[in-house]
Every structure is written in structure tokens, then in C-alpha cells.
Amino acid sequence: xxxxxKTKNYIRKHYSKKSAAKIAxxxxxxxxxxxEFIEEISEPLPFKKKVAFYAITVSIPILFFVILEVTLxxxxxxGNTELFIDPNIPSEEYLMPNPNFASRYFFYTKTIPNxxxxxxxxxxxxxxxxxxxxGGSSAAGYPYGYNGTFSRLVDDVLADAMPSREVEIVxxxxxxxxxxxxxxxxxxxxxxxPDAIMIYxxxxxxxxALGVGSNENxxxxxxxxxxxxxxxxFKTFLFLRELIVDAGxxxxxxxxxxxGTLMExxxxxxxxxxDGPEYQLAMKQFQxxxxxxxxxxxxxxxxVYLSTIASNVKDQPPFVTVEQEDHPAASVVxxxxxxxxxxxxxxxxxxxxxxxxxxxxxxxxxxxxINKIIKQLAQDFDNVRLVDTHQTMEMESPDGIIGENLxxxxxxxxxxxxxxxxxxxxxxMLEELSGSGLVEDQPSEFESYFDEMFITEFDDRIVHHRxxxxxxxxxxxxxxxxxxxxxxxxxxxxxxxxxxxxxxxxIRWDAAKVELAQYYQREGESxxxxxxxxxxxxxxxxxxxxxxxxxxxxxxxxxxxxxxPLLEKAYELAPKEAFTTKMLGAIKLNKxxxxxxxxxxxxxxxxxxxxxxxxxxxSGAYGTNQEFQKALEIADQVIELNPNFPGIQQWRAQLIQIxxxxxx
Numbered sequence: 001x002x003x004x005x006k007t008k009n010y011i012r013k014h015y016s017k018k019s020a021a022k023i024a025x026x027x028x029x030x031x032x033x034x035x036e037f038i039e040e041i042s043e044p045l046p047f048k049k050k051v052a053f054y055a056i057t058v059s060i061p062i063l064f065f066v067i068l069e070v071t072l073x074x075x076x077x078x079g080n081t082e083l084f085i086d087p088n089i090p091s092e093e094y095l096m097p098n099p100n101f102a103s104r105y106f107f108y109t110k111t112i113p114n115x116x117x118x119x120x121x122x123x124x125x126x127x128x129x130x131x132x133x134x135g136g137s138s139a140a141g142y143p144y145g146y147n148g149t150f151s152r153l154v155d156d157v158l159a160d161a162m163p164s165r166e167v168e169i170v171x172x173x174x175x176x177x178x179x180x181x182x183x184x185x186x187x188x189x190x191x192x193x194p195d196a197i198m199i200y201x202x203x204x205x206x207x208x209a210l211g212v213g214s215n216e217n218x219x220x221x222x223x224x225x226x227x228x229x230x231x232x233x234f235k236t237f238l239f240l241r242e243l244i245v246d247a248g249x250x251x252x253x254x255x256x257x258x259x260g261t262l263m264e265x266x267x268x269x270x271x272x273x274x275d276g277p278e279y280q281l282a283m284k285q286f287q288x289x290x291x292x293x294x295x296x297x298x299x300x301x302x303x304v305y306l307s308t309i310a311s312n313v314k315d316q317p318p319f320v321t322v323e324q325e326d327h328p329a330a331s332v333v334x335x336x337x338x339x340x341x342x343x344x345x346x347x348x349x350x351x352x353x354x355x356x357x358x359x360x361x362x363x364x365x366x367x368x369x370i371n372k373i374i375k376q377l378a379q380d381f382d383n384v385r386l387v388d389t390h391q392t393m394e395m396e397s398p399d400g401i402i403g404e405n406l407x408x409x410x411x412x413x414x415x416x417x418x419x420x421x422x423x424x425x426x427x428x429m430l431e432e433l434s435g436s437g438l439v440e441d442q443p444s445e446f447e448s449y450f451d452e453m454f455i456t457e458f459d460d461r462i463v464h465h466r467x468x469x470x471x472x473x474x475x476x477x478x479x480x481x482x483x484x485x486x487x488x489x490x491x492x493x494x495x496x497x498x499x500x501x502x503x504x505x506x507i508r509w510d511a512a513k514v515e516l517a518q519y520y521q522r523e524g525e526s527x528x529x530x531x532x533x534x535x536x537x538x539x540x541x542x543x544x545x546x547x548x549x550x551x552x553x554x555x556x557x558x559x560x561x562x563x564x565p566l567l568e569k570a571y572e573l574a575p576k577e578a579f580t581t582k583m584l585g586a587i588k589l590n591k592x593x594x595x596x597x598x599x600x601x602x603x604x605x606x607x608x609x610x611x612x613x614x615x616x617x618x619s620g621a622y623g624t625n626q627e628f629q630k631a632l633e634i635a636d637q638v639i640e641l642n643p644n645f646p647g648i649q650q651w652r653a654q655l656i657q658i659x660x661x662x663x664x
Contacts, residue, residue: 002033003034007027007029008037010023010027011023011034011037012041014026015038020034080098080100081100082098083185083189084188085098089542093121093123094122094542095121095122095192096119096120097118097170097171097172099115100112102181102209104181105181105210113137113175113177115171116141116172117146118151119540120170120192121166124192127164127166128165128166128195129162129165129166129167130192130193130194131154131158131196132194133149133151133169133171133197133198134172134182134189134197134201135200135201136173136176137174137176137204137412138200138203138411138412138413139171139199140171141173142412143412143462143463143470144418144455144462146539147453147455147538148418148455149173150200151170151198151422151425152453153418153421153453154425154426155167156449156452157426157430157443157449158429158430160443161439161443162438163441164440172185173200176204176207176209177209178204178205178208179202179285179286179290179293180285182289183289183292186293186296186297190302194297195302196302196304196429197304198304198425199305199306199307200307200309201309202366202371202374203366205282205366205370206272206282206363207363207364212272271362272322272363273361274324274327274359275326279363279369283369290306290374295381298382298383301383302383303383303384303432304383304384304385305385305425305428306374306378306384306385306387307387307389307425308371308375308388308389309374310389310390310394310406310407310413310417311366311402311411312365312403312406312409313353313354313356313357313401313402313403314401315403315407316357316403317331317356318331318359318362319361320360320361320362320475320478321360321361331356333355333356333359334352334353337349340352341353341401350399350400353401362475364410364411365410365411374386385428386428387428389420389421389424392421392424396420408463409467409476415455415460418453422449423449430443452538453538454534456528458498458532459535461495461496462502462509465486465502465504466503469503469504472484486500498515498516513533514532517532526557533550533553534550537550543573544570544580547566547567547570547573548577551563551567551583554566560587560591563583563587564584567580567584567587568584571584576603577607578607578611581600581603581604581607582600582601582611585597585601585614585618589620589621589624594621594624595625597617598618601614601617601618601621610641612638616635616647616651618634619632619635619651620651628655628659631655632652632655632659635655
């Protein structure tokens, strides 16, 4: 008799453990039938079926991850992490550094630093000279940001020196990132066809993202970390990373969003010995990453302007003193440096200040070994141009020792320091480009570029609040409880209130500048208002609004000479603006440029046909052009809109007289 389905299922379940005889006895069936069925189900699969089976088995997890990746991209998990994005300004032809791109690197720290807002053309023009600036917080211009960056000054210099070129300087530098993250940016920068690269980096090699003393550290093998950086372009990888990190924080009770400054949250090891294992690892990491970065640009024949880095050695005592067998204590060396300096032995003091900085266990300031590597890289690679910013700052410092004369705290320059940094890069670039035919006009002096940074009193007040916030926490205050000043702070006036709001209340910098400028205008302080608008123009050259705001001030002063170029730039950016075209028409008419006046005024008329002032000027322009009938028709429109408009009745009467004489 044939076996039932129930019997077959029993055999499938037990044939690997029991003999055919035992199974036949259990089921009370013939042993020969059991043996025959066992042989049938034990027969190996044909080759094609076996291949299909394994293919399906392997494809299931692959398909799962493909679906997961597509889903995560569909819901925009963690947002856009590409280096460059559309800035969503009125024109759609631009790109800018992505404020969210650094989320690739910070998996424990939830506060994500942002790069500068430098807009550049999506399609590189043929006459473009495009440069990217890379680095950490000093390269990003902290605590000024915006117009405080050294790259903005380079932009100003090169734009003057290369008037036939579309100069584009794009700063992708970001606070708290190491050279690992710089390496990760290279491919995306290369896609934008750079003509040159500027790098000011090295202070973050210990504590920046993926640094050896950072919470974001991934180990001691640069090749492994760089492979990791490529994998984190996948949303699935970021998702799994977040799951692992969140699980670890839940298990061990840590929280990357806990209080404290960004510097405090990212620190893992506060006691790194000079020449110790972590120190050596950081040096190896820096050199390996820089070689990989420079090599990638070298392969595309792109010059790299690589700068030495500077910090405050005279006026910043060591943060942490580490006891070492083969080195003295950092605090002892620093105190000896102070004594030598007081005694007038500046040469010994300079050496001791530098040594004390190197001995500091909390290595926020790069040790001297970083600059040695930078100088060696300039010798090893023929596409590297050494920019010795450190030497420049020493030359501009009393007794050649960098202190608070150029630094705001431990390593971020003040305005003069950023000016010197920009000047150093600019001079080196002009020196290299002088024989290329690109440079048409060498600057005779650089001092004027300091004022053209347009760092206003308002910007300095923002810096005040950022520094006060910084210095009330780690590493300037260690193992102490400090009551944050901002909880009970009373601003001293509108400028201070707006600056405080930018730092502590998420007020936008550009919106605060406009509000402050409008206040200055109401108070009759036009020059201060203009400085704020010029600052906005320098930061947002693609935005027509600050050009118009500044032009209005000059127009109110009947200063058409200064108003005209501002309006012309605004017109270039936004040609379909009724006010801009109206005022350009009025200025051209005042200058006797009748045809141009008519052109602008007709454009304004098409945008806002019922503006009496525009129509009055247009009527005057046609009258000047001896088109009296057309002038009269437009004058009648003015009277219909506003019969009391100043001068219109007299002008109409004059036009009628002219037309009557012509008809007679």
C-alpha cells in the first residue's frame, strides 16, 4: 500500500536519526516502502536546481538590504549627507557646502558643526578660477564665521588680481574634524573641477572626528578608517551604525547629546603624552591622510597650497600637565618660559613656550611635529606649495612669540590673525600664478583688505558672546561647576541683544544684521547701517537685497554716484524688480543717458504699471527724447493716479505748449 502524507512527514522528520526498520515498526508499515521513500527524498538535487537554490538563498539578504537602502533614501534618513547641495536661493544655478554633511562623521556626538555658506556655480564657467579651502575650525573662521574666514580675503585679492576670471573660493572647512574627514571630501571636491586647493589643518588630529583621542575614534589603521568613510555613504550603513551606537549608549549609560561644549563632548582622552603611543599614532594618521589627500590632487595636476598652523603659546598655559619619565611637566616649562620672558631672554622664552605647548596633555593645540610633517610634505610632493602662516604670525608678534596679539584664546585667530592667514595664502598664490598669464593686476598693498573684511562692531559682539560661552566650559574650566552667564544676562542695547540672540537664541546672522541696520537708519547713523549692508553683500554676493538696502541709503542722500553701481549689481542678480529698474532709470535720466533711462523705466512699468514716480520719470525721459505725444499720454496717466503728484501739472502744461507749437 502507498504511504499517507502523514506517514511521509514522519519519515522526513526522523529518517536522519532512525533506521528504516525502526521507522517502519513505529508506523506499522512495510520496511521496503520506508526505505524506498527515504532513498527518494535523499536523492541529491540536480545541478541547476542546486544553483537556483543557492542563488535564491544568497539573494534574499541582498534584496533585503537593497530594499532597506531604497526605503531609507526614500524617507531621507539622516537627511542629505552629500558635500554639496542646492542652496535654494532664487536662482537654481548654484551649489553650496551642505550644512548637514558632517553628520557622516559624528556618531556619538549629536551636535553637528556646519561649514561656511559659500555659493558657487553648478556648471563651472570656462573663465572660472575655482579654489576649495579645507580644514577645521580655524579654516572655517571660528568664532567669526562668514566674513572672518581667511578664504574670503583670498577671494577679494584674487578677484582684484584676476578681473577677467570668475573667481570662486569655496570653503568646506568645519569645526572638530580631522584629516580623515578631509580625505573623505576629496572625491566630491574633484567632481567640482577645482583649479587649486588650500589646506589649513592639523589642530584636530587628536580630538577631531575620528581622531586618536576622540569619542569618534575607530582605531589605529588609517586604511581601515578610510574604507569605513566610503561605506558611510550608504544609508543602510548609517542606519546600522546608529543602531549599534544607540545600543552601546543604552547599555553603558553614555549619551552623546549630554551637556557641555562640543570640545568636551568629543574628548575621550585628556592625558596624551608627548612622544607616547597615542601621540605617535596621531602623527602617523596625519601624515598618512595628508599623503593620500595630496596624492589624489596630484593625480589630477591640481596644486595644493598647504599651510603651517599657529596657536597661542605665550598667553595660554597648558590645560593639563602629564607626569612623564622622559619629559618635564608642562606647567613647569611654561612657568620657566614666563620667567625667561620677564628677564628679557626672549629666545629661550620662545623655545620654552613652544615646548610647554607640546607637553600639554590636552592636545587641542597641535604639537610642533605637525608643522614638521607639513613642511616635509611640501618637499615630497611637487604639487604642494608651502604657505608658512606660522612664520608670518611669528613675524607679526612681539619678540616673535604668538600670543593674544593674534589669538582670541588657545588657537583661533582674531581679525588681524585671519587677515594675516588670508594674506599669506594670497601672496603665495599670486607668486605662483604670476607667470601663468592669469594675474592681470598685482596688488600694490594688502592693508585695505583688512577693512574690506567688513567685520563690524556687531560681529565683534557676537565673537564676545561665543568666547564667553566657550571659556565658561571645558577645557578652560575643568572639574568645576560654572553657572552659565547667559541664564541671567541683560543685554546692554539693541546691538548686544541681537548679538546675544545670534549666539544663544538661534536668530539668523543675516536677519539680525538687517534689523540692526534698519535701527541705525532710524537713528540717523547711516554709515553704521552701510557697514552692516556691505558685510551682507560680501557674505551673500548672490543676493540682491543688501545691494538695494545700501542703495536706498545713498538715494536718500541724493548720492546717485554711489547708489548706481549697487543698483546695477542688484539688477544683474534680479532684473525683474520694479524698484531697482525705476531707480536705475531715474539715475540714467539724471545723467542724460536717455535711451538707457527709457529702457529701465519701461521694464519697471511692465512690473508695476501704476507707480506715479516711475511714470513721471518715464514721461520726462520721452520728453527729453522729443517724443512729446508719448510723454503727454504718460503724464495723463500720472494725473489719473495722483493729480497732486509734485510737478506733474506744470510738466503736462509744458508738454501741451510744445505740442501746440508743433501743430501750428
